[in-house]
Amino acid sequence: MKPFWWWTQEQIDYYNELGEFFKSVAKEEGRTRYTREFPFHIFEEVGKKGFLGAAIPKEYGGLGLGATGSCMLAEQSHFISPGLGRIIVGDMNGGLRQIVEKGTEEQKKKFLPGIAAGETGAVVITEVSAGTDAAGIALTAEKKGGKYILNGRKRFIVGAGVADRFFIYARTSNDPEMIKKHKHLTAFIVKASEVKGITTEKINEILGFENVQNGSLIFDNVEIDEADRIGEEGEGFKIMMQGLNFERTNIAATTIGWHRAMLNYIIPYSERRIQFGRPTIDQKPNQDKITHILERLIFLRDTVYVTAKKWDLEENIIIDASVIKAKCAELALESAREATQVMGGDGINNFYPIKNIYEVAKTEHIAGGTVEACELTIYRQIFKQMAEDIVWPRRVIDEVAGAPVPDYSPVEKKVPCDAKNLLDVLAENYRVNQGLDMTIADIAAYVDGSDEDILKTIDELVAAGDAVAHVNKKTGVADMARASYAGLSKAHPNEYYQYWQPFIDADPRRH
Numbered sequence: 001m002k003p004f005w006w007w008t009q010e011q012i013d014y015y016n017e018l019g020e021f022f023k024s025v026a027k028e029e030g031r032t033r034y035t036r037e038f039p040f041h042i043f044e045e046v047g048k049k050g051f052l053g054a055a056i057p058k059e060y061g062g063l064g065l066g067a068t069g070s071c072m073l074a075e076q077s078h079f080i081s082p083g084l085g086r087i088i089v090g091d092m093n094g095g096l097r098q099i100v101e102k103g104t105e106e107q108k109k110k111f112l113p114g115i116a117a118g119e120t121g122a123v124v125i126t127e128v129s130a131g132t133d134a135a136g137i138a139l140t141a142e143k144k145g146g147k148y149i150l151n152g153r154k155r156f157i158v159g160a161g162v163a164d165r166f167f168i169y170a171r172t173s174n175d176p177e178m179i180k181k182h183k184h185l186t187a188f189i190v191k192a193s194e195v196k197g198i199t200t201e202k203i204n205e206i207l208g209f210e211n212v213q214n215g216s217l218i219f220d221n222v223e224i225d226e227a228d229r230i231g232e233e234g235e236g237f238k239i240m241m242q243g244l245n246f247e248r249t250n251i252a253a254t255t256i257g258w259h260r261a262m263l264n265y266i267i268p269y270s271e272r273r274i275q276f277g278r279p280t281i282d283q284k285p286n287q288d289k290i291t292h293i294l295e296r297l298i299f300l301r302d303t304v305y306v307t308a309k310k311w312d313l314e315e316n317i318i319i320d321a322s323v324i325k326a327k328c329a330e331l332a333l334e335s336a337r338e339a340t341q342v343m344g345g346d347g348i349n350n351f352y353p354i355k356n357i358y359e360v361a362k363t364e365h366i367a368g369g370t371v372e373a374c375e376l377t378i379y380r381q382i383f384k385q386m387a388e389d390i391v392w393p394r395r396v397i398d399e400v401a402g403a404p405v406p407d408y409s410p411v412e413k414k415v416p417c418d419a420k421n422l423l424d425v426l427a428e429n430y431r432v433n434q435g436l437d438m439t440i441a442d443i444a445a446y447v448d449g450s451d452e453d454i455l456k457t458i459d460e461l462v463a464a465g466d467a468v469a470h471v472n473k474k475t476g477v478a479d480m481a482r483a484s485y486a487g488l489s490k491a492h493p494n495e496y497y498q499y500w501q502p503f504i505d506a507d508p509r510r511h
């Protein structure tokens, strides 16, 4: 597809080279989906070409193409293979970003060139007790002298059985205070071939993972040098979240490759498939589905590469990474559902990769944090990051319409904080936000007084039966208030609350 205007020539060349390379290995990759063998040879070739170094700075043996480069690799590898591409994304994330961001100079020199050269790796978080609740990790790392001794088990690990380099998260504290602050986990990197005690427990048969292993690992008294701890002790959860943001961005990029692959199959296929004497592409329902997939391709390619650019500009991408992961996973499954339908029975058998895309699209609702986990992040972060953007406007009665309208201008003159004025404010709020309480901040926009003054005055009004306070269950203190019916009548005669839009003036039912 066409490059974006902000891609550098180096990035464009890399994108094109990837496209050619993955086409050249498509035949071999297709074979391994039948034989169910891990495509070691292709992986070696990817390593030799240095493709895995996209997001690694040049001084550590990488290509220095940033998150944009790693998304290109995710996109182009998934155009050819949902399976091979997955291990490339898994491997790239098997500690890459975490080392770039948190590794010492020595650790960067020790591990990054190997990742760039294609060593197989894996990111090792999940356990029986730790799925969405990733902080629930039970695998322990006990410090003894200059070593940590790891004991426990992990599951659902992409690359189990074939990867040598593991980026592991382990529990280093059981102190309830540390657990509460998420400071009980620590990150390590280790090569299985250089230590004793890491074995594969089992390989799981994950939907769509035809030529890629996913399985469980056992850690039995595995000794890791303190020098291979990434970040400080207790920083593991923070590092994990940073790593997941990168993984989510790359997972989202994989869906671009699938969309292109789907279109490459379903359009030529339906041009050649004759039913009722004409190609099935002439059927409106098939045209609609092709259009939907095209729409999604454009939408998600734009959003993914804008997010990658934000990474490269070192902007905060916590919300973006979760948004694109969740949305791209959902859109990809919807597209795969439509693509299989366009191809009928051929869409759901192994002859064509559409079935495989359909299956792997489902797994991406779960891998790298479920869609729901991403949405939890989005919900929490929005309150932190968009607090200034989410503004409840002041509302006033418009003198012409006689009805409530928003008014973003500040209150011209605040009134002194006494019971009469505050009741007036609450009564006015009834006119414009009939069913809503006012927060202390809402009230403070109208009255001149500290929060304490306002709370005291609310207490007075409540005691007089003129207001109803909402008491926050956590703090035991009132945080909102509204006028009671008695308070409304005390503040103004009933006519004050009546307003009639001009078109109702002639209505006899008015009185």
Ligand SMILES: Cc1cc2nc3c(=O)[nH]c(=O)nc-3n(C[C@H](O)[C@H](O)[C@H](O)COP(=O)(O)OP(=O)(O)OC[C@H]3O[C@@H](n4cnc5c(N)ncnc54)[C@H](O)[C@@H]3O)c2cc1C
Residues within 6 Å of the ligand: 090, 122, 123, 124, 125, 126, 130, 131, 132, 133, 155, 156, 157, 158, 159, 206, 214, 363, 364, 366, 367, 368, 369, 370, 371, 372, 373, 376
């Ligand atoms: C294909 C694939 C590859 C994977 N690769 C790796 C890997 O390489 N390394 C690794 O460490 N792990 C890997 N995983 C594991 C993956 O990260 C976990 O499966 C995932 O985090 C969900 O955990 P779980 O399966 O235990 O589901 P659970 O946590 O048991 O969740 C079950 C359901 O409950 C929902 N749920 C749970 N808690 C909440 C909540 N608080 N709010 C809303 N909904 C909630 C979930 O969204 C989900 O729908 C992989 C998984 C898959 C499927």
